[in-house]
Every structure is written in C-alpha cells, then in structure tokens.
Amino acid sequence: MGLLDISNVTKSYGAVEVLHSVDISVDEGEFLVLVGPSGCGKSTLLSMIAGLEGITSGEISIKGRTMNGVHPSKRNIAMVFQSYALYPNMTVGQNITFGLEMHGTPKPEREDAMNRVAEMLQIDNLLDRKPGQLSGGQRQRVAMGRALVRDPDVFLFDEPLSNLDAKLRVDMRTEIKKLHQSLGTTIVYVTHDQIEAMTLSTRIAVMNKGYVQQLGTPKEIYDTPSNVFVATFMGSPAMNVFPSRIVVKDGAPHAAVTGHDGVEQLLRFPQPNLAAWDGREILLGIRPETITDPEGADRNADHIASLRNHIGVTEPAGSDTFVTMTLGGRDAIARMRADVTVRAGEVFDFAVNMDKAVAFDPKTEERIQP
Incomplete structure (x- = not known):
C-alpha cells in the first residue's frame, strides 16, 4: 500500500465512461507524472484525487484513509492550478497565507511559514506586491508557495507551466525538480508535455482514451514502451x-x-x-x-x-x-x-x-x- 492508492477507479458521465479501471499506487516521496494527449483523462483523474470530481466506482485512499465522498478541504492535499488562481486584491504574502488563515493557524505561525517558503522560492522581496505587478513566472512561484506553506500529504499540479514561455518553462521545471529533491514531497503532476514528464518524474503513467497505457520509470517508458502509442508519444523526435x-x-x-x-x-x-x-x-x-x-x-x-x-x-x-x-x-x-x-x-x-x-x-x- 502506498501513500496514495487509486484502486480500480472509473469515471462516467451518463453512459460515457471516460476513465477505465485505473490502478496506481504512489509511494511517499514519489513524483508521479500523468501524461497524455488532450482528452485522455489525466486532469479528470487529478480532480478526482483532489475531490473536485466524484468517483463512479473504485476507491481512492490517502495514508490508508478512503477519500470517496470526503470534501476537498478535509483531504490534506494542496493543488497548483494552470491558471495560478491568485486573489488579485491580496498581496503575495496574503495569497500565500490565506489558506492557513482559513484553517485558524495563529498569525505568528502563518508568518513563519510564509517567510520560510518565500525564501525557498526566492520571492521574499515580492511579499507586499499584488499579483498584477508580477510576471508569469513570479505568479507561478506564488501559487506554488501557497501550496507548500500548508505541508500537505500530497501536492497536485495541473499543467502548472503551460502558460509560460519556452525558456521560463525550462527554468521552472528545474525549480520544481529542486524542490522535490530537497523536500522529499509526494507529487502528482499532470502535463501533456512528454519532456516535462521525462525530466521531472520518478514514475510516469502514460494515458490515452481513459486508459493507463503504461506505468513505469522514465527509463522503462523510453526503452521498453508497452505499445506503439507509448513508443511514438514519448520521445522527441518520436521513435x-x-x-x-x-x-x-x-x-x-x-x-x-x-x-x-x-x-x-x-x-x-x-x-x-x-x-x-x-x-x-x-x-x-x-x-x-x-x-x-x-x-x-x-x-x-x-x-x-x-x-x-x-x-x-x-x-x-x-x-x-x-x-x-x-x-x-x-x-x-x-x-x-x-x-x-x-x-x-x-x-x-x-x-x-x-x-x-x-x-x-x-x-x-x-x-x-x-
């Protein structure tokens, strides 16, 4: 049993099944990337882990506790969205600590956590600015800081770099990798970019049409693809x-x-x-x-x-x-x-x-x- 267990999970909208019998176990400290083309079901699966989407059948558990029907706020997860989802009327510092404030964390503890995370992400000089005064990369760091400050069981990333330009994507990829290596956090990360999947992950789940085509390390996925889809999707240029x-x-x-x-x-x-x-x-x-x-x-x-x-x-x-x-x-x-x-x-x-x-x-x- 892993820290996060996805057991025989399906998702249907009416008569249409969009996720088919997904089985994935994520150990503590792992960096799992869900990768695949648009519409393959990866973001739906992430939303089900977060509790934003219901489960049609199967079970999702975190630390041995079944999450079926548990409200997102009770799951001890933190999510970083593609759109950053920052409050424009709040400062960077207020955005980072807002979740802690809502959970009743005392102010001194909130400030200590904010300063620790801001220094780690090199945004300590931006704490008094509003999101509208920040670049795309800075906003993404703030969104990550808001997740990191909570010390959750699992971090969920939903295509967090897709709005950045090519060079900034590479830089932020490196920052996320460094964070994972230094903190040893458990991360589930969604992307359609196979380069991100290969460089960031400890394991990859390649998805297509609602099925997990292959689950393995980057080397296993690259060297021994399970089928033609995986072979031609992973790698640039393709196999x-x-x-x-x-x-x-x-x-x-x-x-x-x-x-x-x-x-x-x-x-x-x-x-x-x-x-x-x-x-x-x-x-x-x-x-x-x-x-x-x-x-x-x-x-x-x-x-x-x-x-x-x-x-x-x-x-x-x-x-x-x-x-x-x-x-x-x-x-x-x-x-x-x-x-x-x-x-x-x-x-x-x-x-x-x-x-x-x-x-x-x-x-x-x-x-x-x-």
Whole structure:
C-alpha cells in the first residue's frame, strides 16, 4: 500500500465512461507524472484525487484513509492550478497565507511559514506586491508557495507551466525538480508535455482514451514502451516505427528492412524468441539516436547492424544533425553528431544499435515481450 492508492477507479458521465479501471499506487516521496494527449483523462483523474470530481466506482485512499465522498478541504492535499488562481486584491504574502488563515493557524505561525517558503522560492522581496505587478513566472512561484506553506500529504499540479514561455518553462521545471529533491514531497503532476514528464518524474503513467497505457520509470517508458502509442508519444523526435518482417538466418532472428530502393536488408535482432516469428510481419521500433554513422555508434552495444540507405533530408540543429530517410515505406529519422558529414541525395552507410530495437505485433500494436 502506498501513500496514495487509486484502486480500480472509473469515471462516467451518463453512459460515457471516460476513465477505465485505473490502478496506481504512489509511494511517499514519489513524483508521479500523468501524461497524455488532450482528452485522455489525466486532469479528470487529478480532480478526482483532489475531490473536485466524484468517483463512479473504485476507491481512492490517502495514508490508508478512503477519500470517496470526503470534501476537498478535509483531504490534506494542496493543488497548483494552470491558471495560478491568485486573489488579485491580496498581496503575495496574503495569497500565500490565506489558506492557513482559513484553517485558524495563529498569525505568528502563518508568518513563519510564509517567510520560510518565500525564501525557498526566492520571492521574499515580492511579499507586499499584488499579483498584477508580477510576471508569469513570479505568479507561478506564488501559487506554488501557497501550496507548500500548508505541508500537505500530497501536492497536485495541473499543467502548472503551460502558460509560460519556452525558456521560463525550462527554468521552472528545474525549480520544481529542486524542490522535490530537497523536500522529499509526494507529487502528482499532470502535463501533456512528454519532456516535462521525462525530466521531472520518478514514475510516469502514460494515458490515452481513459486508459493507463503504461506505468513505469522514465527509463522503462523510453526503452521498453508497452505499445506503439507509448513508443511514438514519448520521445522527441518520436521513435521510428515501420513495417518489417522476421527472417531467421544462421539460427538467429533478423529484421528484414526495405530502404528507398525497395531492396531488403537484414538487421540482426538480439531477441531470440523472435525466431518463432520467422516469416511473419512485425512493426519495428528504433529510436532516432540509435541510428547514426559508424564512428558515432555506441561502443558498448553488442549488436550494431549496418544499413545502407538514401538520405532524403538533413536538418542541422546545433548539437545534432537530423537525417530523414525512408524505411519500410515510411519516413524515419536518424539523430547524428553535429560534425558528421551527410548530404541530402547521397547514399550513406548507417550504423543501427539493434540492442535498443523493439518489436511490436502489427495486429495488437503491443510490444512482443522478450
């Protein structure tokens, strides 16, 4: 049993079920990110944890206490909203301590908590200002301060960085990570941004169409996606997924891949059980960074396959060069070193790290387990 337990939870609006049998246990001190496209149910689930939405069936408990039907004010949770939700007529200090005041906390304790949190968030020089005098990043810090000052069991963040510009999002991401590491708080965080999910979390729940598609660490989600949706949603650029066929040669399974010219090339697949798929179609998943030039290939990899293919487009991106080619009739991207010499229109000998390749069943789109 974790600090927060979500057990077989569903949510329906009339006859329409929008969340389907969600089971997640969050341990104390964990940073769980709920990530997925718009409409996948992640914000609905967060609202159910907060008590802002009712539960159709199942159970949510915090510290072993069932929360079904418990008023939000009785749950000892703190929520940071996308819109900040600050009171415009109050100062920063008053916004931070308002919740404590409503709970009858004595003034000296309120001020001590406010000063501690304001110093931590580096907004102690803003305590006398009104929200209208603050930047977006400063307002977000105040909203976080209002949550932190309460010392709740669970912090809930609902897309808190989506209103900030790109650079400020990166800065605030770092601040939230630092806070979690220093305080050891339990956080459930909703975002549609998979970079936020990967960088902030200790575990990720990838959601789509009301289902949890996969629950795991960032490394598990990235390296061993459970299905094609997770593979292509997590990662930037996304994992290349294209049709292939298993061919057993010299007793070992190989992935038959067609390039721009339609000629099959065999890539040794280090997953022995795939020999049972001899002659059958699969979907082959390969991350862009595992397709590179021979000099840039991972020296620790056991299975580097050679792939000769035509370069369609090159995109220099400072620290990397992205190369687009055709594999299995689909566009595929290679992520290469910035100083590699590649030109559009030429034929190039790529190195593919097959240790990182993933096979999916084309009918179910689920990963074929080793």
